[in-house]
Amino acid sequence: MLEADFLPVSGMQHMIYCPRQCGLIHVDREWEENRFTAEGRVLHERVDEGGEQEKSGVRHCYAMPLKSLSLGLFGVADCVEFHKIEKGIWHPVPVEYKRGKPKLIEADRVQLCAQAICLEEMLHTEITEGFLFYASPRRRETVPFDAALRELTRQTAMEYHSMMESGVLPKARYRKDRCDRCSLFDICQPKAKSARLWLQKRLSEDLT
Amino acid sequence: MKPLQNILYITKPGAYLSKERETIHIRLEEGPDVKIPIHGISGIVCFGTVGMSPWLMGFCAERNVAVTFLTDTGRFLARVHGPMHGNVLLRRAQYRTADVADQSGTLAAAFVTGKLYNCRQALLRCIRDHGETPALRETEKLLSDRIRTLTSVEDCDTARGMEGDAARAYFSAFPDLIRKSDPAFAFSGRNRRPPKDAVNALLSLFYTLLVHDVRSALETVGLDSAVGFLHKDRPGRPSLALDMMEELRPVFCDRLTVSLINREQVRASDFLTNPDSGAVTLEDEARKRVLAAWQKMKQETLTHPFTDEKIAKGLIPFIQARLLARHLRGDLDGYPPFLWR
Numbered sequence: 001m002l003e004a005d006f007l008p009v010s011g012m013q014h015m016i017y018c019p020r021q022c023g024l025i026h027v028d029r030e031w032e033e034n035r036f037t038a039e040g041r042v043l044h045e046r047v048d049e050g051g052e053q054e055k056s057g058v059r060h061c062y063a064m065p066l067k068s069l070s071l072g073l074f075g076v077a078d079c080v081e082f083h084k085i086e087k088g089i090w091h092p093v094p095v096e097y098k099r100g101k102p103k104l105i106e107a108d109r110v111q112l113c114a115q116a117i118c119l120e121e122m123l124h125t126e127i128t129e130g131f132l133f134y135a136s137p138r139r140r141e142t143v144p145f146d147a148a149l150r151e152l153t154r155q156t157a158m159e160y161h162s163m164m165e166s167g168v169l170p171k172a173r174y175r176k177d178r179c180d181r182c183s184l185f186d187i188c189q190p191k192a193k194s195a196r197l198w199l200q201k202r203l204s205e206d207l208t
Numbered sequence: 209m210k211p212l213q214n215i216l217y218i219t220k221p222g223a224y225l226s227k228e229r230e231t232i233h234i235r236l237e238e239g240p241d242v243k244i245p246i247h248g249i250s251g252i253v254c255f256g257t258v259g260m261s262p263w264l265m266g267f268c269a270e271r272n273v274a275v276t277f278l279t280d281t282g283r284f285l286a287r288v289h290g291p292m293h294g295n296v297l298l299r300r301a302q303y304r305t306a307d308v309a310d311q312s313g314t315l316a317a318a319f320v321t322g323k324l325y326n327c328r329q330a331l332l333r334c335i336r337d338h339g340e341t342p343a344l345r346e347t348e349k350l351l352s353d354r355i356r357t358l359t360s361v362e363d364c365d366t367a368r369g370m371e372g373d374a375a376r377a378y379f380s381a382f383p384d385l386i387r388k389s390d391p392a393f394a395f396s397g398r399n400r401r402p403p404k405d406a407v408n409a410l411l412s413l414f415y416t417l418l419v420h421d422v423r424s425a426l427e428t429v430g431l432d433s434a435v436g437f438l439h440k441d442r443p444g445r446p447s448l449a450l451d452m453m454e455e456l457r458p459v460f461c462d463r464l465t466v467s468l469i470n471r472e473q474v475r476a477s478d479f480l481t482n483p484d485s486g487a488v489t490l491e492d493e494a495r496k497r498v499l500a501a502w503q504k505m506k507q508e509t510l511t512h513p514f515t516d517e518k519i520a521k522g523l524i525p526f527i528q529a530r531l532l533a534r535h536l537r538g539d540l541d542g543y544p545p546f547l548w549r
Contacts, residue, residue, distance in 0.1 A: 028295045028537075029430070167297040169539065187530065189515065195535065195542035198514060199321075202547055203359065206325075207352050 001072050007160055009066060009075030012114045012153070015160045016107035017178060022160065023169035024184050057084040066118035071157040077115050081131075092119050094130040095140075106152075108132050109143050113153040116145050215251040215421075216244065217499045218258045219492065221280070225252070226261040249273055251424060253417070255495075256280030274424035278416065295430045301536045302448075306435050313363040315451075315543055316438035320371045321358045322455025322545025324351050327378045329548045330458045330466075334385050347381035350374070367438060371454070382407075385466045392476030393469050402487030406479045407465060409488040410498070414461035415453070417502055418525075422456065423449040425525035429533045452528055455545045459524070464505050473501060514544040 007026070014022035054060070059082040067074045078097045082090035094115040098108055109132070116127045132141045143149075163169070174190040182188070218225065222237040232249070234242040246267065251274040254260065260275070265288045268275050275288040305311045328351040331344050354374050361367050375398075383395045386407070395407040403409040423446050426433045436447025438454065468474045478494030481487070490498060506522030515527060524546055534540040 027297065169537070171539070186517070189534075192515065192534075192540065195514070195531070195540050195544040199318075199542060199544055200359070202513070203321075203325075203355060206547075207356060 001069075005161075006067070006072050006074045007157075007164060009073045009111065009114050009118070011160055012073070012156055013107040013111040015156050016110050018175075018182070019159065019163060020170045020172055020188060021182060021184055023163055024188060027164060027167055027169060058082065059084075059090060066115055066122070068114070068118040068121050070121065071114060071117055071154065072161055073114055073118065073157060075115070075118070077119075080119065092123055092125065092127060094119060094127070095133055096130070097133045097135070099135050105132075109149055110153050110156055112143050113145050113149050114157065117150070117153065214249055215253060215503070216249055217503075218252065218254045219256070219496060219499070221257045223254075224259040224261075225254075225264055227264040227267045232264065246271055246273065251276070251420065253278065253420060272428065274420070274427075276420050289427070298430045298533055298537055299432050301538070302431055302435055305536055306437060306441075309364070310362045312437040313361065313367060316364045316367040317358050317361040318543045318545050319438050319451045319454045320361075320367045320374075321355055322547065323371065323458070324355050324358070324374050325545070326455055326458035326548045327351055327374065327462075328355070330385065330462055331378075331381060334466075338387065341381075341384045343381040343384050347377045350377050364438065371438070382462075385462075387470045388472075390476055392479065402482075402485055402489075404486050405488055406474075406476070407469070409479060409490060410465040410468065410474070411461060413490065413495075413498065414464060414502065415457065417499075418453055418456060418460050419446060419449055421522070422452050422525045422529075425529040426452065426532075428526065429529045431529060431533055431536075452525065452532070456524065456528075459546065459548045460505070460521070464502065468498065468501060474498065510549075513547045513549060 011022050011026050014025055061080045061082065062078070064077045064080045065074075066077050077094055079095045081093045081095055083093060085091050094112055096108065096112050096115070112130045112132060116130050119125070120127055127145060129142055129144045132143055133139075134141065172188050172190040172192065179185055179188075179190050216232070218234070220236055224235045226233045226235070228243065230247065231243045231245050232252070234244070236242070250272075252260075252268065254275075254277045256279060258277070265275060267273075269289055277285040277287070279285060305315070328348055331348045331351070335344055335348070351374055354370050358367070358370060361370070379395075379398050386393055386395065392406050395405065398411070399405075399408050400412050403412045423433045426448055431448060433446045433449045435441060436449075436451040438451045439445065439447035441447055474490075474494060474497075478491055478497075479488050480491050482489070506520060508521045509518055510521055511518050512524070512527055514531065517527075519527065528546055531540060532543050535543045
């Protein structure tokens with residue numbers, strides 16, 4: 001795979017949430033901000049400034065660039081914590097910041113696991129767990145990177161790549177739990193009907 | 209749907225616009241400076257000798273604010289735009305569709321269907337409010353008839369021919385929509401470049417404003433406004449914008465022209481005739497009033513016939529552009545023209 005074909009890690013959570021949403025954002029380059037996305041953006045402004053901080057045996061590296069050859073992904077981690085194991089040896093742990101409370105937890109886990117796979121390849125190490133930090137309630141959750149999650153992550157990356165390559169978006173399908181809070185609802189129009197039938201019906205009704 | 213943002217019309221000769229942090233700074237030859245936050249502005253239209261700094265142009269391009277320069281009579285001069293928006297796959301799909309005769313013919317027929325339907329709707333509204341005249345009734349029949357035929361049209365030339373015939377019939381009935389007997393508002397058919405009477409002056413101004421809005425709507429969703437279906441490609445012509453204009457003209461321009469005259473919001477004394485060219489233009493203060501009426505009309509709300517959303521009228525071009533993009537990408541089985549109710 002050419003490096004130019006690498007995809008942003010952030011698309012992984014969109015893929016899990018809804019492949020069509022992912023296609024609208026990454027294939028059609030649509031982006032509509034709503035309250036949820038605006039809050040997320042503000043939350044990220046702190047971490048996106050980058051830089052490092054060390055406190056009681058943990059070094060925080062903000063806005064760390066990531067890349068994985070096996071997944072064909074690149075991106076930026078909100079924060080990678082380096083935990084001191086012994087003198088001169090630090091173990092990386094990815095941390096992802098999320099607004100609100102845990103929702104579709106699978107999407108966040110897959111995104112975090114993808115970041116971990118990037119770090120493993122970059123730093124030649126093994127990472128067994130990471131953290132998801134939710135802003136309300138302020139709570140961090142430990143995510144173990146088990147075989148099932150790794151498999152889901154690889155599978156998702158493959159589907160993500162094949163959609164981007166074909167450029168074909170999956171058809172819209174209305175799902176109440178996801179669509180009603182999606183910022184791309186108006187663009188996606190999951191409830192849209194057939195244009196042809198609609199036109200035929202309107203004309204035959206109105207022209208009599 | 210995104211909120212309807214405002215378009216800033218600059219009509220004062222000698223005004224100069226520049227960027228000051230997040231605001232548009234307007235310096236006038238007379239009077240105090242004006243500062244307007246760029247947030248909430250979706251376009252700037254400059255009439256006549258208005259200047260603008262390159263920094264502001266760049267800022268507008270970055271913020272997706274369409275900037276257009278027109279002469280003081282409203283003729284198009286230039287437009288500023290930044291990097292292309294949207295999706296290259298969509299543009300490729302648009303070009304491919306434009307190259308396939310029956311696909312572009314079907315789309316051309318859909319635009320004409322929308323136009324004829326909305327022209328007919330304008331006549332029906334007038335019949336409902338003021339009673340019928342033979343010309344109105346006859347033209348209404350002709351339009352209904354053509355709309356029925358159009359459902360099976362798949363070739364551009366047929367669609368173009370029907371558009372031409374129907375437009376002639378519609379404009380011959382158009383004087384019956386105007387309830388004022390003032391000879392200043394007599395109308396004997398469409399003329400332009402330059403408009404030779406008050407009605408044509410208003411129609412031309414509104415068509416120019418509508419092209420601006422439709423073009424930026426198309427480009428916002430990533431379509432190429434130069435590659436049309438009903439209108440053939442011609443260098444420098446926004447053919448796709450002209451295609452989509454067809455169905456929207458009766459709704460936006462013709463209706464507003466008629467109601468400004470009928471409600472006496474414009475008077476004969478608001479128009480100036482150039483003694484040499486015969487061109488009729490609006491006098492400055494009247495143009496300001498007319499532009500305000502155009503902006504106000506775009507704030508009216510209605511329910512979109514296809515998506516059933518409640519929207520401001522000014523968003524119709526964006527929704528239609530989006531629906532066209534969805535159809536071209538194979539996401540929607542046809543293009544639903546805007547059918548006015």
